[in-house]
Each structure stands twice: as structure tokens, then as C-alpha cells.
Amino acid sequence: MNTKKLLAGLSLIAAGIAMGWGVARWQAAPTSAQAAASVERKVLYWYDPMVPTQKFEKPGKSPFMDMALLPKYADEGGSTDAAGVSVSPQAIQSLGLRSASVEQKTIAASVDVVGTVLLNEREVSLVQARSAGFVERVYARAPGDVLAAGSPLVDLLLPEWVSAQGEFLAVKALQDATLTQAARQRLLLLGMPEALVAQVESSGLPQGRYTVTLPGGGLVAELMVRQGMTVSAGMSLARINGLASVWVDAALPETQSGLLQQGQMAELRLAAFPAEVFKARVIAVLPEASPETRTLRVRLELANPGLRFKPGMSGQVRLAGREQSALLLPSEAVIRTGKRALVYLVEGPGRFRPVDVQLGAEIGDKLVLLRGLNAGQQVVASAQFLIDSEASLQGVLPQQSVAAIPAASAPASAAVASFTVRGLIEALSATEMTLAHEAVPALQWPPMTMGFKLAKPRLAAGFKPGQPVRVAFIQRGDDYVITAVEGVSP
Structure with missing residues (x-):
């Protein structure tokens, strides 16, 4: 009996030991997994959250702020390298993000503009008095009348012509052909028409009254002669515009x-x-x-x-x-910064890469693409403004040619935080925009109306008061400066 009790006790002790060992292993397993996960988690670089574009190879204290550098892990959301930015499916859905294809098409670039019909200023003729005299009669004419060629305009009495014609007839009576021809030529040089000289020669009587006619048909643009006027040689009587x-x-x-x-x-x-x-x-x-x-x-x-x-x-x-054959992409897909044009290339689900592009003429709602992308590639056509802001914060925008600044000596203003907000344009000029905007939680701003400076005058192009927009802005000294503007649906 005692032996049986002893065996039962030993069995209970063995079972307790086994149960304790199992519980200890079960409790240690998560800790070991967590440690392994922690060891396996890869750090890409360290950064200062206030200056996210500056990267550091080792942990330590930020040269810009009195704070420790934070690690950027490979498995974190966002960019895994300096070439692109990732956006979660939830963010894509909430932003209403759309994409569009780069198309290869044959185009005949055309433009429609408003035109106004004008008089042809190359078909203008002036009617002038060829000699001093008096206006005997003005025919019923007025500016705006359309007259045919040869229509009478005014009757002039020209005393100088009467005197010259009398001398011509006296020379002709001498029957000297040479003198007669010279006298006749003098009449023509005084401005008398050939028909009038022939009439004087055939009738033998001076013709002092001369009817001025229009040399060509057209519109009477100006009428500068009135009955009873005295005219001088070369004085303009009317201006006629051909039609x-x-x-x-x-x-x-x-x-x-x-x-x-x-x-x-x-x-x-x-x-x-x-x-x-x-x-x-x-x-x-x-x-x-x-x-x-x-x-x-x-x-x-x-x-x-x-x-x-x-x-x-x-x-x-x-x-x-x-x-001509050309690559086309939607105008709304392009972000213009003043110095360059940028689009966001879709590299996969929720993954985008900024690409500098060179643009040509605008054809309707499309832009001719000269360099940067190929036919068939997908680009972001809406909500790219917010993706651009995220890319700016993560420092993944394509870098332009600038001299490298050592991290230890870089000034605190080397990178400036950018903020994005929607609003309604209240007033606009080449240098400033007054915006009634939504709240900006990052700055603890409530909804309000305030004035912003424009980084470039061209940012105001194409916008007008009353238009809803989305803007990106930075703080520069005591001013808030808009660096990008995008039109949005009301």
C-alpha cells in the first residue's frame, strides 16, 4: 500500500515538472520570435523628422535640432529608396486617385482663336486737289458710302489751270509743232488729266471747272471737303478704302x-x-x-x-x-514648379515615381511630350498633388544639379517642411493669393481666410477668384509662401 502511494506521488511530481517546462517554453517562444524579428528588421538610414530630406548613415543627435535621429526601416510604409513613394490602398481610395496612359498619336496641332474682320489697309487711296482753287459743288457723299470707281466727288474751279490752258491755246495758234508740244506737256505736268487736255485742244476753249472722281471703288472712310471751301494744291479731299x-x-x-x-x-x-x-x-x-x-x-x-x-x-x-506623330499625356497630370515639369509614373499598385518631363505644345486637354516617358506608361492624373507633397517630405524627388552640402555643416533651412491645404481663391495677383482655406492640423490652424505670397508669378496663371484649389506652401521668415497650385473640383 505504501509502495502504491509512493509511485503515485512520484507520477504527480513528474507531471508537474513536465507541465512547468512546457509553460516556460510557451512563454519564451514569443519573446524569441520578437527578438528575431527585431534583429532581422533592416534600417535603411537615420533622419531628422524636421528635415526629412537629409539622411545619415549612423544614429546620433541631429545637427539641426536638439533631438535624436530616427531610423527608417525597410519594412515601413513609404519609399524604400530614393526613387519612389508608396501610398496605401486606403489612401488611394480616399484621394480618388486616377491614372492615364501616355499615348502615341498622329496629330495636326491646331488652335482656335477669335478673329475680327478689318478693312484692308493696303487698299487705301487718297483723293487730292492737284491745284489751288475753290469748291463749287460737293456731290451727295458721306463717310460710310460705298462708291464705284469713277464716281464724281466734287467740282472744283481752278484759276491756275485756266491761265495755263490760255497760254497753251495761244502757243498752238502760232502753229509751231515743237512749242505746241512743249506747252501741252506743261498742262499734263500741272496735273491735268489727258482727257481734259484733249477737250481743251479740240474745243479751243479753256476749261476752268474740273470734276474730281474716285480712282477706285470702295468705302468712303473720310470726307474732308465741303462746299465753298478754298483748296490748295495737294490738299486731301477724301480717303477711300477698297473692299x-x-x-x-x-x-x-x-x-x-x-x-x-x-x-x-x-x-x-x-x-x-x-x-x-x-x-x-x-x-x-x-x-x-x-x-x-x-x-x-x-x-x-x-x-x-x-x-x-x-x-x-x-x-x-x-x-x-x-x-506628325507625338506622345500625348493629360495636362492635369503635370505639376509645374516654374523650373521644371513633373509627373508621377505608376510603377505598381500603390507605388509611384516622380519623373522630370519636357513638354511641347498644348492640344486641347493634352500636352505633347518631348522627353521623359514612353508610350503605354501610366501616370497619375489626379491627386498627384498630395503624392508630390509626400514625396517632398520623404526626399524622393529627382534632384537637380546642385553642389552637395556636408551633413555636419548644412544649415537648418536646407529643407523646409511643406504643408498642403484646400481652399477657395478670394483675391489673386501676380505676387499674392488670398485664400479661404480649410484647417491645417499640422500648424494648429482653424479654417480661415489669409494672404499667401506666391513663390513665382506664373503660379497665378490660369486661376481666378472664386476657383477652388489645392495649394502647397512653406514658411519663409514671417511669410507663408505658396510653392504649387492645383485646381480641384468644387
């Missing part, structure tokens, strides 16, 4: 002036004739651009049969270039 052809004046954005070639044909659609398309020829590109509108004036010539086209009419002019 056989008219000009069409258009203002073309200077960014698209490369399409222009003198002599090329353009299409014209006038509001007065909406069902018809007319052909006009580019005869001149004026050599001076408007500094206010940044446009060039283009002059086209248009034949005017039947005088259908009236000065002051307006219409749409389409200028087209030669067909």
Missing part, C-alpha cells in the same frame, strides 16, 4: 505661335454665316507680342466677292500645323 479683300485680325497665344507659317491657309467661321467655312491666308505675323495678354497678332487676308464681309464682323479662326 475687294478684307483683313482678319486674330490674337494667338505665344506658346502656340510655332504653328504659324506665313502663307499658310486657315479656316474662318463667321457668326453671320454659321453654315459656311471660308479660307483665309496668313499674310503677316506682327513682330511684337502683347505683354499683358502674352499673345501675338496674326493678320489674314480674305477675298470679299459681293462685299459680303463687313468690317467689325467676328468669327472663329482655326490655324493648323503639319501632321
Whole structure:
């Protein structure tokens, strides 16, 4: 009996020992796994969170702030190298991120601008008095009248012509052919028409009254003579503008002036004739651009049969270039910083890489891509503004050619934190934007309206008061300076 009790006790002791060993192993297993995970976790570099673009190879104290450097692990969200940035699926969904393809297409770059019909200033004629005299009669004419060639304008009495004609008739009576021819030539040099000299010669009577007629048909632009006036030799009586052809004046954005070639044909659609398309020829590109509108004036010539086209009419002019193959990407995909143009290339689900691109002409809502991407590649077409801000904070933007600054001597202002906020433009100039913006939690700002400086005047181009935008800004001294602007949906 005692033996049985002893064996039972030993069994219980053995079972307790086994259970304790198992519990100890179970408790130690997570600790060992955690330690292994900690050992295996790879540190890419150390950084100061206030200056995230500056990287350090070893831990230590930040040269910029009185704080320890933080490690950047390979398994953390965001960029795993200096070439790209990662965004979580939740962030992509909340941002409403869209992508678009770079397309290879055959294009004929064209631009539509507003044109105005003008008088052809090359078809102007002046009617002048050829000798001093008096106005006996002015025919019923007024500025704006359209007259045919040869229409009478005014009757003049010219005493000098009467005297010269009398001398001619006296010389002719001498029947000296040489003297007669010389006297006749003198009448022509005084400005008398050949028909009037022939009339004097045949009738034998001086003709002191002369009817001035229009040398060519057209519009009476100015009428400077009235009945009873005294006129002098060379005095202008009327200004006539021909109507056989008219000009069409258009203002073309200077960014698209490369399409222009003198002599090329353009299409014209006038509001007065909406069902018809007319052909006009580019005869001149004026050599001076408007500094206010940044446009060039283009002059086209248009034949005017039947005088259908009236000065002051307006219409749409389409200028087209030669067909060529080109890469196209959406205009909204491009972030312009003033110094360069940037797009975000989609490298995989939630992974994006900034790429510098060189752009050409704008065609509708597309931009011609000259360098940087290939056909078929996907780029971010919306919400890239926030991706750009994240890339700036992580220091993954493509670096421009600048001299390297040693980490130990880099000033605290080498990199400046950037903030992003949505708002409504209240006022806008080339140097400042007044924005009614949302709250900025990073700065503990409530929603308010305030003025921001613009880093570049060109940031204001294309925007107007009342437009909703998303802006990125930094603090520079006591000012807050906008470095990028993007239009957004209301």
C-alpha cells in the first residue's frame, strides 16, 4: 500500500515538472520570435523628422535640432529608396486617385482663336486737289458710302489751270509743232488729266471747272471737303478704302505661335454665316507680342466677292500645323514648379515615381511630350498633388544639379517642411493669393481666410477668384509662401 502511494506521488511530481517546462517554453517562444524579428528588421538610414530630406548613415543627435535621429526601416510604409513613394490602398481610395496612359498619336496641332474682320489697309487711296482753287459743288457723299470707281466727288474751279490752258491755246495758234508740244506737256505736268487736255485742244476753249472722281471703288472712310471751301494744291479731299479683300485680325497665344507659317491657309467661321467655312491666308505675323495678354497678332487676308464681309464682323479662326506623330499625356497630370515639369509614373499598385518631363505644345486637354516617358506608361492624373507633397517630405524627388552640402555643416533651412491645404481663391495677383482655406492640423490652424505670397508669378496663371484649389506652401521668415497650385473640383 505504501509502495502504491509512493509511485503515485512520484507520477504527480513528474507531471508537474513536465507541465512547468512546457509553460516556460510557451512563454519564451514569443519573446524569441520578437527578438528575431527585431534583429532581422533592416534600417535603411537615420533622419531628422524636421528635415526629412537629409539622411545619415549612423544614429546620433541631429545637427539641426536638439533631438535624436530616427531610423527608417525597410519594412515601413513609404519609399524604400530614393526613387519612389508608396501610398496605401486606403489612401488611394480616399484621394480618388486616377491614372492615364501616355499615348502615341498622329496629330495636326491646331488652335482656335477669335478673329475680327478689318478693312484692308493696303487698299487705301487718297483723293487730292492737284491745284489751288475753290469748291463749287460737293456731290451727295458721306463717310460710310460705298462708291464705284469713277464716281464724281466734287467740282472744283481752278484759276491756275485756266491761265495755263490760255497760254497753251495761244502757243498752238502760232502753229509751231515743237512749242505746241512743249506747252501741252506743261498742262499734263500741272496735273491735268489727258482727257481734259484733249477737250481743251479740240474745243479751243479753256476749261476752268474740273470734276474730281474716285480712282477706285470702295468705302468712303473720310470726307474732308465741303462746299465753298478754298483748296490748295495737294490738299486731301477724301480717303477711300477698297473692299475687294478684307483683313482678319486674330490674337494667338505665344506658346502656340510655332504653328504659324506665313502663307499658310486657315479656316474662318463667321457668326453671320454659321453654315459656311471660308479660307483665309496668313499674310503677316506682327513682330511684337502683347505683354499683358502674352499673345501675338496674326493678320489674314480674305477675298470679299459681293462685299459680303463687313468690317467689325467676328468669327472663329482655326490655324493648323503639319501632321506628325507625338506622345500625348493629360495636362492635369503635370505639376509645374516654374523650373521644371513633373509627373508621377505608376510603377505598381500603390507605388509611384516622380519623373522630370519636357513638354511641347498644348492640344486641347493634352500636352505633347518631348522627353521623359514612353508610350503605354501610366501616370497619375489626379491627386498627384498630395503624392508630390509626400514625396517632398520623404526626399524622393529627382534632384537637380546642385553642389552637395556636408551633413555636419548644412544649415537648418536646407529643407523646409511643406504643408498642403484646400481652399477657395478670394483675391489673386501676380505676387499674392488670398485664400479661404480649410484647417491645417499640422500648424494648429482653424479654417480661415489669409494672404499667401506666391513663390513665382506664373503660379497665378490660369486661376481666378472664386476657383477652388489645392495649394502647397512653406514658411519663409514671417511669410507663408505658396510653392504649387492645383485646381480641384468644387
